[in-house]
Amino acid sequence: MLQALHLFGFLPNMLEWSGNPCHQGCDYCYAKMWKRENEPIEKFINFVLKQENKKEGLLPFLVRKRSPITISNRTDIMCAPDWRERLEAVKKLGFPVYLETKLNKDYKDLAQILDTDKDTVYQTITGCNNQYEDKNLLTAEEKIQAAKWLNKQGIHHILAVNPFMPDKCNTDDVKKMIDEIKPHGVVMRDYHKPSSGLAKKYYQAEYPKDVCKQARDDIRDYCRVKKIDHDIDLFGQDTPFYADNNLRASDNARSFGGNHFVKQEFAIYVQKIIDAQGLDWVEISFDGALKFFQRQIDFFKDCIIKPGDYNIHTGSSYKKQEGNIGIIEFFREHWNGNWFKDCFDKTKKLDHSNSVIYFRGKCGFDKFAKE
Numbered sequence: 001m002l003q004a005l006h007l008f009g010f011l012p013n014m015l016e017w018s019g020n021p022c023h024q025g026c027d028y029c030y031a032k033m034w035k036r037e038n039e040p041i042e043k044f045i046n047f048v049l050k051q052e053n054k055k056e057g058l059l060p061f062l063v064r065k066r067s068p069i070t071i072s073n074r075t076d077i078m079c080a081p082d083w084r085e086r087l088e089a090v091k092k093l094g095f096p097v098y099l100e101t102k103l104n105k106d107y108k109d110l111a112q113i114l115d116t117d118k119d120t121v122y123q124t125i126t127g128c129n130n131q132y133e134d135k136n137l138l139t140a141e142e143k144i145q146a147a148k149w150l151n152k153q154g155i156h157h158i159l160a161v162n163p164f165m166p167d168k169c170n171t172d173d174v175k176k177m178i179d180e181i182k183p184h185g186v187v188m189r190d191y192h193k194p195s196s197g198l199a200k201k202y203y204q205a206e207y208p209k210d211v212c213k214q215a216r217d218d219i220r221d222y223c224r225v226k227k228i229d230h231d232i233d234l235f236g237q238d239t240p241f242y243a244d245n246n247l248r249a250s251d252n253a254r255s256f257g258g259n260h261f262v263k264q265e266f267a268i269y270v271q272k273i274i275d276a277q278g279l280d281w282v283e284i285s286f287d288g289a290l291k292f293f294q295r296q297i298d299f300f301k302d303c304i305i306k307p308g309d310y311n312i313h314t315g316s317s318y319k320k321q322e323g324n325i326g327i328i329e330f331f332r333e334h335w336n337g338n339w340f341k342d343c344f345d346k347t348k349k350l351d352h353s354n355s356v357i358y359f360r361g362k363c364g365f366d367k368f369a370k371e
């Protein structure tokens with residue numbers, strides 16, 4: 001589905017833009033029924049200029065702050081005939097970009113367009129062969145060669161094994177790609193169907209969860225040994241969080257000066273307290289989170305969030321919000337919703353300000369904890 005620039009992320013810190021249809025033609029693609037016509041780049045530019053002048057709203061605020069733009073998890077700009085013009089226009093407006101792509105044969109031109117210090121190429125490679133992807137613009141071997149080339153140029157490159165499909169790619173294949181490509185970061189996500197029942201015929205069956213989990217754990221360990229930044233699904237679920245080589249934290253630092261709200265950074269901080277004090281578990285309060293995120297709160301302090309600003313992913317705050325609110329109220333809405341459910345257990349207790357109290361055991365989620 002083509003989309004104008006919009007908010008992106010669970011507590012939105014980023015922007016996302018999908019301006020052209022993807023022609024890579026992957027068999028497993030969950031987005032193929034969303035393909036539409038190209039949107040002219042002028043439409044994007046005009047939209048940005050219009051947003052910049054609005055005094056209120058989360059999206060105008062992030063546009064003014066030049067929050068990174070993800071292009072895009074639903075389309076691939078490298079499929080657009082005028083992809084260079086599109087990318088150059090976004091860069092000329094001053095946005096860092098997070099380019100999600102399977103690349104095309106002219107990928108070397110990226111070296112002239114992207115900044116090595118803030119931009120990222122998030123290249124999806126799902127294995128050492130093109131099973132399920134034989135219509136892609138590059139062969140599997142070409143993708144691996146392209147990845148190696150981009151890394152050699154100093155372009156910040158993420159190898160995204162996304163989705164991980166165990167009938168196509170085993171963990172030895174992933175390790176082989178990591179060793180050959182030497183990426184700055186590794187991302188691994190399971191294949192999953194959408195939660196809605198729409199258009200089920202477009203989706204293939206999911207893979208056994210235990211096989212995927214074992215593979216994720218294995219690659220997480222491998223990245224850790226190799227000291228490569230990584231973001232692999234369900235980090236810290238049945239193990240302690242660890243601080244080293246956290247890709248979300250390092251992306252936050254390099255692309256947006258550390259001003260984003262990154263849940264994993266807070267989760268790691270909590271884990272450090274547990275470990276340093278030898279605790280079996282802790283309760284986590286909203287006040288503690290506010291203190292931890294003081295820098296981010298300061299950064300967003302002039303942001304006026306309007307009802308309807310944020311209606312993606314959870315929608316909970318969107319439905320409840322009455323009138324304009326500031327960043328602390330906005331953060332509280334998400335805290336009391338499900339924002340931390342992938343880091344901590346939610347208790348039924350409330351604190352003095354009616355904010356939810358979370359719980360974390362030293363070995364992981366209470367429901368997964370080994371002790």
Ligand code: SF4
Nearest residue numbers: 022024025026029074
């Ligand atoms: S590259 Fe991504 S968006 Fe394009 S067809 Fe493949 S999975 Fe779909």
